[in-house]
Every structure is written in structure tokens, then in C-alpha cells.
Amino acid sequence: MTKAQIETLLQSELYKIAPDIDVADIDRDADLREEFDIDSMDFLTLVTALGKELGSDIPEEDYAQMGSFAAAIDYLAGLAAT
Amino acid sequence: MPSLGADMEAGTLVEWLKAPGDAVARGDIIAVIETQKGAIEIEVFEDGVLKEYLARIGDTVPVGTPLAMISGAGDDTVPAPATPVPPVPPKTPKPAAPVRVETPGGARLKITPAARRLAAQHKIDLSAIKAPAGQEIRLADIAALVKRPAPESAGSAMRDAIAAAMSRSKREIPHYYLSQSVDITAAESFVAEVNKDRPATERLLLGAVLVKAVATALRKYPEFNGHYEDAGFVPSKAAHVGMAINLRGGGLVAPALHDAESKSLDDLMAGLRDLVARVRAGRFRARELSDPTITISSLGDRGVDQLYGVIYPPQVAILGFGTPRDRPWVQDGQIAVRRIVSMTLSADHRVSDGLRGAKFMTAIDRQLQNPGDL
Structure with a gap:
């Protein structure tokens, strides 16, 4: 998966959870949960969906590497490459 | 209807x-x-x-x-x-x-x-x-x-419903308020340890542990669990814990996790996931809205230190949990960095007094120190 594909995937999964937030309006380097106004349950839903799409489970100890939209893309790209 | x-x-x-x-x-x-x-x-x-x-x-x-x-x-x-x-x-x-x-x-x-x-x-x-x-x-x-x-958006009807219920609460219920700082280092470690070997679909959240600790403590403190009706307070044997869940369009609802006292942590977590998913999709059941016997409100992801809830009639108590933070904490004569959360109780003076409220909170605290027993 290319980074662009990862970004599209992340965007579409976030849209399912936070349809009222436009990715164009967010700060890609700011706190992901705050930018999309998502709580711990939403985040778990996101991680579950992404893991399923990528065929690779995201361990809880890696959550910190998904702190912002940009960081999450980098992390997921790395995960998809393994 | x-x-x-x-x-x-x-x-x-x-x-x-x-x-x-x-x-x-x-x-x-x-x-x-x-x-x-x-x-x-x-x-x-x-x-x-x-x-x-x-x-x-x-x-x-x-x-x-x-x-x-x-x-x-x-x-x-x-x-x-x-x-x-x-x-x-x-x-x-x-x-x-x-x-x-x-x-x-x-x-x-x-x-x-x-x-x-x-x-x-x-x-x-x-x-x-x-x-x-x-x-x-x-x-x-x-x-x-x-x-x-x-x-006009659905938000205004929701706001009207919240306003009516909260106005009635403040009009009729003589609230008293208590606050306690709780060390949840053990509870968080427990959740992290459990989740380590689990796929995302089976992971626990701290919220499920809080529900279980509250429901367990309620067994000894029934005066916080039930409904205040025309004839007075009617305690409930089962703990139907209302979970305050915010809606993206504005407003919130607090539907019940039924029989929390008799469910395992995994069952409670599954129930919580299901409930939040359905609330977010705008679909929940009539019984879930009218059944709660106590409510938990947590703004743990929103950065505030503490929140004092307004009791949802006909219930008689609401617990609030703030954001867990690393704090200096004295333990065994030493200052240590521990994970601390502020827990508050708003309760109905027609049914209980502050002393019982304090004991109830201490009982919840004790449950959270031994999460493996929950």
C-alpha cells in the first residue's frame, strides 16, 4: 500500500466515526483525538477497523505513535510494509 | 407509546x-x-x-x-x-x-x-x-x-429535553457533592496487561473497569442505586448503570448497561461497545433510557480535572470521573508519581447523607486498587 492509499484509508475510517469533521480543516500535526473530537471508545473503533483493513493488528502500546493525523499515516505505512 | x-x-x-x-x-x-x-x-x-x-x-x-x-x-x-x-x-x-x-x-x-x-x-x-x-x-x-x-437541527429538541430533565432535577433534588482523588495506577496497568495479548476487537477500556467497581460497591450502598418515586425511594437490586454518552450533533444521552454487578469485565466491555455504537448511530432501546438506576459521567478524554454531575431524575446519584493525570502522590512515606483521577459524587439528600456517600466512594476506591478481583 502506498502512503496515499494509507491516507485515503485513514480518512475514510475517520469519516465513519467523525463525519462532521473535514480533513481539509484539521491540523495534520496536532493531537488526532482532539482534531477529530474522538474519545477512547472512538479511537478503539478506529484501531479495530484499521487493523482489519490492513490485515495486521495494532498493539495498544503503539497507540502513542498515532498521536496526530500525519504520525498515524507514517505509522500505518510502516505497519503495512511489514 | x-x-x-x-x-x-x-x-x-x-x-x-x-x-x-x-x-x-x-x-x-x-x-x-x-x-x-x-x-x-x-x-x-x-x-x-x-x-x-x-x-x-x-x-x-x-x-x-x-x-x-x-x-x-x-x-x-x-x-x-x-x-x-x-x-x-x-x-x-x-x-x-x-x-x-x-x-x-x-x-x-x-x-x-x-x-x-x-x-x-x-x-x-x-x-x-x-x-x-x-x-x-x-x-x-x-x-x-x-x-x-x-x-432547525435536531440539537434544539435534544437541548429542550436536557433542559427539562435538569431543571426538574435542580428544582426537586437537594444535591450534595463529594470529591475524592483516586490512584488508578493499578487499574490502568491491569487494563494494559490484559490488552497486551488481545486483538483490538477484544480489548478493555478503563471505563468498563470503573463501571464494574461502581456496581460492585453499590451492593453495600443500596441508597445510591434506584429511583425516587412519588412514594419515596425504591432501591434496585440490579445495578443498571447509565453511561453518559455524548452525541456528535450536540447533547448527550445516558442509556443503561444492565445488571452491571453480575457481569464480567469482558461482558461489560462488549455491552459498552455495543451501546456506544448504537447511540452514535442514533439507535437504542426504550428500556435502556428509562432503566438506569445510577449514572456515570466521564470526561476522561476531554482534559478537565473534575466534573460534578446533575442527577438525572428519578435516579438519586451520579458519579463523575475527570481526566487521569500523573501526579505526585505520597505512598508509604515516599513521594511517587502515580496516575490519579478525580472522582466526584452528586447524591440526593432525601435518601442519603455525606457520610454514607464518603463510605460509598471509599468502597469504589478500594475496588479500583484490586482490579484483578473485579
Whole structure:
């Protein structure tokens, strides 16, 4: 998966959870949960969906590497490459 | 039409999920109604056969009015329905040419709550609308059909419902408030340890542990668990814990996790996931809104240190959890960095006093120090 594909995937999964937030309006380097106004349950839903799409489970100890939209893309790209 | 709280006077029928002639069993979802609190699924409470509809889609029906006639198993004759109360006419004018097609029973539609509400207001049959494959029907789709601008957002009706319930609470319930700092280092470590070897689908959240700790502590402190009714306080044996869940469109609801005291952590977590998913999708059951015997409100993801909740009548207590933070903490004569959360209790002075409240909170704290026992 290319980074662009990862970004599209992340965007579409976030849209399912936070349809009222436009990715164009967010700060890609700011706190992901705050930018999309998502709580711990939403985040778990996101991680579950992404893991399923990528065929690779995201361990809880890696959550910190998904702190912002940009960081999450980098992390997921790395995960998809393994 | 069930009552979902003292502030509810009527609901609008938006969807039938069973057709006349269908067999129904206790617990089946038979219809969907729209209330100030969103779309609510109506359950059947006995086994039988659906004989006939007594209300039409789009009707606004007062609380207590029969919606359908169900004959019990073995009944030969249909009991006479209670005198039907004329439906309250919708405030909005009917469109010039109403779109109306009979609903085939059973089909479930993907539709946003706002779209469902607008369709009901205009008596538009939802089965006649074709959404693009795999997509839900949105407000704009319905608005295009009625050819008039979308009405004011659902938020204002929700705000009215919250205002009514909270005003009643502050008018009638003599609140008292307590606060305690709780070390949740052990509880967080426990959750992290459990989750380490689990796939995302089976992971726990701290919230489930908090629910279990509260429900367990309630066994010894029944005066915080139940309903205050006209005749006074009625304690509940089961702990139906209302979970305050925010809605993205604004407002919040607090439906129940049933029988939390007798469920395992994994079952509670599964229940919590299911409840949040359905609330976010705008679908929960009537019973879930009227059943809670105590409420937990957590703003743990929102950065505030503490919150003091307003009791939701007829309940008599609400617990608030703030954001867990690393704090200096004295333990065994040493200063250590521990994970601390502020826990607050708002409780009803007609039923309990601060001393019992303090003991109740201490009992919750103790449960959280030994999360493995929960």
C-alpha cells in the first residue's frame, strides 16, 4: 500500500466515526483525538477497523505513535510494509 | 407509546419493523419512534401475533396510547383496543403531494436520525427512497423530496429535553457533592496487561473497569442505586448503570448497561461497545433510557480535572470521573508519581447523607486498587 492509499484509508475510517469533521480543516500535526473530537471508545473503533483493513493488528502500546493525523499515516505505512 | 422519562409527552412513529400477521416474541423490535432524545426502538413485551397497526407512520402519538394490537398465543378474539387518542397534528404543513407507499415489513434502512425525523414529519415512506448502494439516507436526500429547506437541527429538541430533565432535577433534588482523588495506577496497568495479548476487537477500556467497581460497591450502598418515586425511594437490586454518552450533533444521552454487578469485565466491555455504537448511530432501546438506576459521567478524554454531575431524575446519584493525570502522590512515606483521577459524587439528600456517600466512594476506591478481583 502506498502512503496515499494509507491516507485515503485513514480518512475514510475517520469519516465513519467523525463525519462532521473535514480533513481539509484539521491540523495534520496536532493531537488526532482532539482534531477529530474522538474519545477512547472512538479511537478503539478506529484501531479495530484499521487493523482489519490492513490485515495486521495494532498493539495498544503503539497507540502513542498515532498521536496526530500525519504520525498515524507514517505509522500505518510502516505497519503495512511489514 | 412508552414513556422514556418524565419530560416526554409524545413520540412520532417513523418505522414499522413487523407487518400485520407476523408472529412476535418478547424482546423483538417492532417499531422505531422519534423522540426528543433521538430514534428509539420499541420492544414487544409478550409473545403473540401482530393483528393490526393502530398508528400510522408520521403520527405523533401521546404517551400511553396503543401503537398496535397484538393477540396473545391461543387468543381467538382480539381484545378491544383502548379508545384511540387522536394523534397530535404535526406542526409542519404537509407537502402538496405526499409521497406515500406501504412499507414492507422487516426491512432495515440505513438512515441518519435527522433524515428519519424529517421524513416522519412529512409522512414520507422510507421504503420508497433509494439510497446509493452501501450508503445511508441523509437529511439532504429527504429535504430534496419535500422541496423545502431542512428544519432547525435536531440539537434544539435534544437541548429542550436536557433542559427539562435538569431543571426538574435542580428544582426537586437537594444535591450534595463529594470529591475524592483516586490512584488508578493499578487499574490502568491491569487494563494494559490484559490488552497486551488481545486483538483490538477484544480489548478493555478503563471505563468498563470503573463501571464494574461502581456496581460492585453499590451492593453495600443500596441508597445510591434506584429511583425516587412519588412514594419515596425504591432501591434496585440490579445495578443498571447509565453511561453518559455524548452525541456528535450536540447533547448527550445516558442509556443503561444492565445488571452491571453480575457481569464480567469482558461482558461489560462488549455491552459498552455495543451501546456506544448504537447511540452514535442514533439507535437504542426504550428500556435502556428509562432503566438506569445510577449514572456515570466521564470526561476522561476531554482534559478537565473534575466534573460534578446533575442527577438525572428519578435516579438519586451520579458519579463523575475527570481526566487521569500523573501526579505526585505520597505512598508509604515516599513521594511517587502515580496516575490519579478525580472522582466526584452528586447524591440526593432525601435518601442519603455525606457520610454514607464518603463510605460509598471509599468502597469504589478500594475496588479500583484490586482490579484483578473485579
